[in-house]
Every structure is written in structure tokens, then in C-alpha cells.
Amino acid sequence: NCRKTSSRGRSVVFCPQWDQQPKMAGSSVFRPGLFNHKVAIVTGGGTGIGKAIAAELLELGCNVVISSRKAERLEAAAQEMRQQIPPSSPACVIPLPCNIRSEDEVKGLVSSVLQQFGRIDFLVNNGGGQFSSPVEHMSYKGWKAVIDTNLTGTFTCCKEVYTAWMKEHGGVIVNIIADMWKGFPGMAHTGAARSAVDNLTKSLAIEWAVSGVRVNAVAPGTIFSKTAMENYKELGPNLFKMSVPFSPAKRLGVPEEISSAVCFLLSPAASYISGATLRIDAGQSLYRSMWEIPNHSAWPKAPDGENQEALKDLLKPQSKL
Numbered sequence: 001n002c003r004k005t006s007s008r009g010r011s012v013v014f015c016p017q018w019d020q021q022p023k024m025a026g027s028s029v030f031r032p033g034l035f036n037h038k039v040a041i042v043t044g045g046g047t048g049i050g051k052a053i054a055a056e057l058l059e060l061g062c063n064v065v066i067s068s069r070k071a072e073r074l075e076a077a078a079q080e081m082r083q084q085i086p087p088s089s090p091a092c093v094i095p096l097p098c099n100i101r102s103e104d105e106v107k108g109l110v111s112s113v114l115q116q117f118g119r120i121d122f123l124v125n126n127g128g129g130q131f132s133s134p135v136e137h138m139s140y141k142g143w144k145a146v147i148d149t150n151l152t153g154t155f156t157c158c159k160e161v162y163t164a165w166m167k168e169h170g171g172v173i174v175n176i177i178a179d180m181w182k183g184f185p186g187m188a189h190t191g192a193a194r195s196a197v198d199n200l201t202k203s204l205a206i207e208w209a210v211s212g213v214r215v216n217a218v219a220p221g222t223i224f225s226k227t228a229m230e231n232y233k234e235l236g237p238n239l240f241k242m243s244v245p246f247s248p249a250k251r252l253g254v255p256e257e258i259s260s261a262v263c264f265l266l267s268p269a270a271s272y273i274s275g276a277t278l279r280i281d282a283g284q285s286l287y288r289s290m291w292e293i294p295n296h297s298a299w300p301k302a303p304d305g306e307n308q309e310a311l312k313d314l315l316k317p318q319s320k321l
């Protein structure tokens with residue numbers, strides 16, 4: 001029994017094993033029933049991080065709409081999640097296909113959810129992604145696909161959910177972005193889009209405060225899931241393996257390490273948090289970049305002068321300094 005009474009007479013949950021055991025996949029650290037009768041839309045909710053978010057919300061009693069382009073995969077994910085819902089729970093999960101690149105489809109999604117559930121408490125903008133390519137080899141169409149998905153898709157979902165429901169009733173939005181704090185060489189399109197969503201998050205937090213809407217973002221480090229890896233085709237396994245040493249944790253994250261942060265931001269525990277971006281990356285964004293710059297002599301020369309002369313001396317192989 002983890003329930004104890006605090007010194008202030010409040011009932012608190014204290015689990016002595018929390019500092020010894022990792023969070024179990026498919027098991028929230030939050031109180032079951034926390035989100036009973038709430039309604040959430042999770043884009044990209046059928047795979048990877050989105051699936052973990054949907055599963056944790058369901059466990060907490062939330063009704064969850066998972067949405068993305070591939071209807072069959074969504075349906076299979078919903079079926080799998082339904083097996084985990086205890087009979088006593090009021091929660092349900094439904095799959096609704098929607099391409100967030102299409103304004104009409106997003107409008108359709110929002111109106112279907114309101115028709116079926118009569119409310120939308122939470123929006124998690126998780127659907128998105130990119131391919132790996134240096135800018136010089138990126139086509140205009142490829143750049144646009146990534147911007148339309150990650151930036152414009154997020155804008156469209158936020159705007160539709162706000163105008164159709166949250167403006168009058170309040171709610172919480174969480175935008176999933178990425179570790180683009182040092183730029184994103186090799187995936188510049190997504191870096192630009194996610195950086196823009198970071199800024200959009202702050203603008204919306206202010207514009208929509210008047211409606212009681214909180215808007216925050218989560219910036220994951222490198223998070224392993226089979227679907228994320230498969231997106232990069234034959235490059236995938238190596239890309240994820242190569243990333244391990246660049247994490248201060250010396251391991252990759254998993255989707256369940258993102259979902260608990262999202263549930264926290266959606267919960268009343270975060271009632272005074274808006275316009276924030278939470279980095280969930282074990283410090284990866286503060287550490288070294290994966291982008292290698294080979295030795296070269298292409299850089300403009302430094303101005304001549306005594307410092308430059310001293311520097312030349314220092315760099316001479318026989319330097320005593």
C-alpha cells in the first residue's frame with residue numbers, strides 16, 4: 001500500500017520502490033482515474049511515442065482518439081490497447097484516420113471527435129517525422145513535406161481544436177518537437193520546423209491564456225522504437241546504434257519515458273506551466289553533436305598580427321608552450 005498521510009494531513013502516494021525500479025512499460029506512475037471522462041486526441045497515436053502516450057492516457061481513464069494516415073495500423077494499435085483496459089475503467093480508444101497535412105481532414109477529425117465525445121480536453125501534437133539528408137541534396141518537395149507535416153500540421157490541429165472547443169471550454173495542448181537546440185545538421189528541415197513549433201508554443205500560450213488553455217512542448221532526445229527506426233529504412237539500425245554514445249545516459253530513451261512527461265504536462269500537477277518546453281533527452285542537447293566536420297583548410301584566414309603569429313608558434317609541432 002503506497003498511500004500515506006503527509007505532515008500537512010494530505011493523502012499522498014509514496015512508492016518506496018520508485019527509486020529502485022524503473023517505470024514499467026505500460027504502467028503509469030500517476031494515479032489511475034486521474035483523467036477519467038477526459039477526451040484526448042493524440043496524432044501519430046498508433047506507433048512509437050504516440051502509442052505510449054495513448055496507452056498511458058488510457059490507463060489513467062482518459063478517452064483517447066488516436067489519429068494518423070494509415071488506417072489499418074491505427075486499428076491494430078487500438079485493438080491492442082483495448083486489451084489493456086480493465087473492465088472497470090470508463091476509458092475507450094478509437095482510431096480516426098487523418099493526414100495532418102490536410103486542413104479539411106483535420107477539420108473532419110475535430111468535428112468527429114466532438115460528435116462522438118462532446119468535448120476535447122487534451123491535444124497531443126505528436127504525428128510527424130522527417131527523412132535524413134543534407135540540405136544540398138534535399139528537394140523542394142521533400143523540404144515542403146516535412147514543413148507541412150511538422151509545422152503547418154501542428155498549427156492546423158491547434159487552431160481547429162481551439163476554435164471548435166478549447167476557446168470556450170479550456171484545455172491543454174502538448175507539442176512534441178525535437179532536439180534541435182544546436183541546429184539539426186542532416187535533418188535541417190525538421191530542425192527548422194520544430195524550432196518554429198517551439199516558438200508557436202510560446203505564442204499560443206500567451207494568446208490562449210485568456211481561454212484557460214495551457215500550451216507546452218516536449219523535446220525528446222533520441223528515442224528508440226521499431227517504427228521510428230524503420231522510417232529510416234536501411235540507415236535506421238545504424239543511425240540509432242550510432243546515437244548511443246551521444247547520450248550522456250549512454251543509452252537511448254524509450255517512448256514510455258516521453259509519455260510520463262506528457263501526462264504530467266496534461267495533468268493538474270502542471271496547472272501553472274504554460275509556454276514551456278521540457279527537454280527529455282538525458283542532457284543530450286547539452287552534449288556533443290553527432291555531426292562530424294572533417295579537417296579542412298577552407299575557412300577564411302584570421303587577421304595577421306601578433307596574436308596570429310603567436311598562434312602559429314603554438315601550433316608548430318615542436319612548440320614548447
Ligand SMILES: CCCCC/C=C/C(=O)SCCNC(=O)CCNC(=O)[C@H](O)C(C)(C)COP(=O)(O)OP(=O)(O)OC[C@H]1O[C@@H](n2cnc3c(N)ncnc32)[C@H](O)[C@@H]1OP(=O)(O)O
Nearest residue numbers: 128129130131139141142145146149222228231239240243
Ligand atoms: C537516430 C536519429 C534520430 C534523430 C531524432 C529524430 C527522430 C525521429 O523523429 S524518429 C521518427 C521517425 N518517423 C517518421 O519520420 C515518420 C513520418 N515520416 C514520414 O512520413 C516521412 O519521413 C515524411 C515526413 C518525409 C513524409 O513522407 P511522405 O508522406 O511519404 O511524403 P511524400 O511521399 O509526399 O514525399 C515527399 C518528398 O519527400 C522527399 N523524401 C521523402 N522521403 C525521402 C527520403 N528518404 N530521402 C530523400 N527524400 C525523401 C521526396 O522528395 C518526396 O517526394 P518524391 O521524390 O516525389 O517521392
Ligand SMILES: NC(=O)C1=CN([C@@H]2O[C@H](COP(=O)(O)OP(=O)(O)OC[C@H]3O[C@@H](n4cnc5c(N)ncnc54)[C@H](OP(=O)(O)O)[C@@H]3O)[C@@H](O)[C@H]2O)C=CC1
Nearest residue numbers: 044047048049068069070099100127128129222223227228
Ligand atoms: N524517436 C525519436 O528519437 C524522436 C521522435 N520525435 C518525434 O516524435 C514524434 C513521434 O515519433 P516516433 O514515435 O518516434 O516515430 P514514429 O515513426 O513511430 O511516429 C510517427 C507518427 O506520426 C504519424 N504521422 C506522420 N505523418 C503524419 C501525417 N501527415 N498525418 C498524421 N500522422 C502522421 C505516423 O503515422 P502514419 O504514418 O500512419 O501517418 C506515426 O504514427 C514524431 O513527430 C517524431 O518526429 C522527436 C524527437 C526524437
